Amino acid sequence: MKHLEDKIKNLPEKPGIYQFKNKEGRVIYVGKAKNLKKRVKQYFRETFINQFYSDSKTLAMLSKVQDVEVISTDSEVEALLLEQNMIKMLKPRYNVNLKDDKSYPYIVITNEPFPRVFPTRNKKSDGSKYFGPYTDVKVMRRSLKILRDIFKVRTCNLNLNESAIEEKKFKICLEYHIKKCDGPCEGFVSKEDYNSMIKQVSLLLNGKIESVIKELEKEMDIKSKEMKFEDAAEIRDKIETLRIYIERQKIIYETTEDIDVFAVEKADDDACGVVLKIRDGKTIGRSHYYISNVLNVTEKEILEKFIVKYYSENDFIPDKIILPKIVIEDKIKNNIAIQDLETKSKNNEINNDTEIEFLQTIQDWLNTKRKLNNIEEKLKIIIPQKDEELKLVTMVKANAKLMLDELLIMKTKKYFIPPALESLKRDLMLENIPRRIECFDISHIQGSDMVGSLVVFQDGKPRKSEYRKYKIQHTKKIDENFNNNEGNLVYNIPDDYAAIREVIYRRFSKLSKENSENVIPDLIIIDGGKGQLNAAIKVLKDLNLYSKDKKPFVISLAKRLEEVYFPEKEGPYNIQKSSSGLKLLQKIRDEAHRFAITFHQQLRAKRTIKTELLDIKGIGKITAEKLLRKFDSMEEIKKLIIENPSKVIEIIGKKQTQILEKYFKKK
Numbered sequence: 063m064k065h066l067e068d069k070i071k072n073l074p075e076k077p078g079i080y081q082f083k084n085k086e087g088r089v090i091y092v093g094k095a096k097n098l099k100k101r102v103k104q105y106f107r108e109t110f111i112n113q114f115y116s117d118s119k120t121l122a123m124l125s126k127v128q129d130v131e132v133i134s135t136d137s138e139v140e141a142l143l144l145e146q147n148m149i150k151m152l153k154p155r156y157n158v159n160l161k162d163d164k165s166y167p168y169i170v171i172t173n174e175p176f177p178r179v180f181p182t183r184n185k186k187s188d189g190s191k192y193f194g195p196y197t198d199v200k201v202m203r204r205s206l207k208i209l210r211d212i213f214k215v216r217t218c219n220l221n222l223n224e225s226a227i228e229e230k231k232f233k234i235c236l237e238y239h240i241k242k243c244d245g246p247c248e249g250f251v252s253k254e255d256y257n258s259m260i261k262q263v264s265l266l267l268n269g270k271i272e273s274v275i276k277e278l279e280k281e282m283d284i285k286s287k288e289m290k291f292e293d294a295a296e297i298r299d300k301i302e303t304l305r306i307y308i309e310r311q312k313i314i315y316e317t318t319e320d321i322d323v324f325a326v327e328k329a330d331d332d333a334c335g336v337v338l339k340i341r342d343g344k345t346i347g348r349s350h351y352y353i354s355n356v357l358n359v360t361e362k363e364i365l366e367k368f369i370v371k372y373y374s375e376n377d378f379i380p381d382k383i384i385l386p387k388i389v390i391e392d393k394i395k396n397n398i399a400i401q402d403l404e405t406k407s408k409n410n411e412i413n414n415d416t417e418i419e420f421l422q423t424i425q426d427w428l429n430t431k432r433k434l435n436n437i438e439e440k441l442k443i444i445i446p447q448k449d450e451e452l453k454l455v456t457m458v459k460a461n462a463k464l465m466l467d468e469l470l471i472m473k474t475k476k477y478f479i480p481p482a483l484e485s486l487k488r489d490l491m492l493e494n495i496p497r498r499i500e501c502f503d504i505s506h507i508q509g510s511d512m513v514g515s516l517v518v519f520q521d522g523k524p525r526k527s528e529y530r531k532y533k534i535q536h537t538k539k540i541d542e543n544f545n546n547n548e549g550n551l552v553y554n555i556p557d558d559y560a561a562i563r564e565v566i567y568r569r570f571s572k573l574s575k576e577n578s579e580n581v582i583p584d585l586i587i588i589d590g591g592k593g594q595l596n597a598a599i600k601v602l603k604d605l606n607l608y609s610k611d612k613k614p615f616v617i618s619l620a621k622r623l624e625e626v627y628f629p630e631k632e633g634p635y636n637i638q639k640s641s642s643g644l645k646l647l648q649k650i651r652d653e654a655h656r657f658a659i660t661f662h663q664q665l666r667a668k669r670t671i672k673t674e675l676l677d678i679k680g681i682g683k684i685t686a687e688k689l690l691r692k693f694d695s696m697e698e699i700k701k702l703i704i705e706n707p708s709k710v711i712e713i714i715g716k717k718q719t720q721i722l723e724k725y726f727k728k729k
């Protein structure tokens with residue numbers, strides 16, 4: 063560790079980020095600092111470790127640190143943003159993990175001469191404005207509906223620009239005729255007027271409804287003075303719609319300021335952060351983030367990461383941010399703005415400079431973002447201790463607890479083990495709970511249309527997306543000299559066992575090549591007796607998936623007496639008839655049987671149709687196959703030829719259709 067000590071001694075005393083790496087060179091932690099040398103050196107002081115990092119998780123991280131790299135920046139704000147980007151890109155093992163919001167939708171106003179407004183889950187750096195993310199999709203849809211009820215925003219995907227409009231490349235659509243669009247595609251609305259409307263849309267999406275109403279009232283007055291009463295009446299209707307919407311919103315704080323209220327709630331290794339958005343005294347919605355990997359992380363640190371993530375994904379910055387008192391010492395008795403924190407610190411009312419530095423960095427960063435939005439007034443950060451603002455924080459914290467409880471309930475359900483699986487584990491004497499079960503079955507009539515089925519049950523429930531059906535290509539038993547070389551299968555005796563071998567081979571051969579043990583099911587069920595079980599085991603052995611060292615648990619279930627067969631045991635094993643484990647086995651076996659029979663019946667029906675079609679003079683194999691791809695029965699073909707022959711002509715041509723028409727008339 064001598065090289066690490068030397069490296070730390072030579073670190074710059076500047077703001078920036080530091081990266082801890084393990085012996086493989088992988089980044090396991092990313093942090094930021096006002097003074098890189100001081101902060102990194104602090105980690106490895108024995109007194110510091112004992113005092114602040116007594117938890118096992120951080121000690122484990124420090125024990126793995128073999129190298130450190132730093133990137134210096136010109137300011138703390140730059141360090142803050144760089145840390146956020148590096149964590150998102152590298153996903154270090156020991157950093158707090160905030161759930162990525164790529165699954166949450168945004169509302170986007172596109173960067174075009176005539177912008178469009180629509181929901182999206184793909185946020186791009188193309189100059190477009192994004193509003194969200196909306197953690198509640200219903201809120202987003204409601205916002206879009208109100209927006210489209212009031213504003214005539216185009217919904218087409220046309221590449222509108224002034225030259226294309228002048229050349230009359232496009233024509234108005236139905237949206238124009240039903241008065242949902244002003245027809246920018248044909249120049250019926252100017253670029254300036256259209257973008258003025260889009261500015262109002264942006265205000266509405268930011269919750270500034272009163273500002274939109276004031277602008278619309280001015281427009282209405284102008285139209286009235288110009289004697290354009292129809293236009294004025296249309297604007298009046300928009301204002302009334304907005305006023306109805308405002309009346310439904312709850313007034314929770316008497317103010318004209320835009321406010322975001324933050325709070326977090328933590329339980330073991332999970333946490334939830336909630337931000338309540340207040341515009342003109344009315345709540346317009348909330349957003350929540352789930353956070354994991356926080357077992358030994360304080361609520362202060364969680365809140366810091368939450369604030370940074372939230373505003374790195376949102377362009378709108380409010381006038382005021384209200385934070386819970388966890389960000390500073392509890393010695394403060396009155397509400398305090400961040401501007402006064404330094405004074406309080408000097409007077410020993412606060413004795414921890416770290417929180418002050420962080421909040422000032424946040425404030426500087428957000429003020430920069432406000433300037434980009436042409437807002438010169440500085441942001442206020444408030445830590446309330448009493449009055450209405452404290453009630454707001456308490457309410458948001460209660461919401462965070464509610465959301466976290468929902469997450470924990472979902473996790474409990476995810477890891478819940480059904481009693482039937484516990485019973486099955488006991489009945490079959492398994493080492494582990496059989497969470498993933500796969501069952502195989504074969505279906506045919508005297509060897510014709512032979513098919514195989516695979517059904518998958520996860521935690522006692524069918525996972526139909528993973529069901530598979532197989533057309534059996536060989537209906538003869540594999541020779542004893544069978545090996546797992548691809549394409550080297552030898553057959554000589556017709557038998558059901560050949561089908562089982564083929565299905566097992568096709569299911570597990572890819573697994574063998576990938577040498578991937580983690581997707582082998584906890585329990586494999588073969589529908590049948592000892593012979594079918596031995597056939598399956600033989601294939602698994604040849605694929606090197608069944609040996610002394612590794613043995614997937616494979617059984618067969620004979621239907622007549624519901625007897626279970628094990629590979630190493632000669633006779634059958636009987637499970638108690640009242641056992642819920644046996645009932646689950648029967649349910650899975652019956653589902654595999656149903657799935658196989660359904661597929662077999664489909665193939666047989668198609669073969670029957672094909673045979674009849676080929677008996678018709680003038681209908682060949684290719685024409686029959688075309689019809690089979692579209693229709694399931696001869697009756698269906700007959701009905702369509704009588705009622706709508708043009709559809710059949712599209713598939714097989716006029717001549718063949720006439721042949722079929724004559725055939726059905728004679729019949």
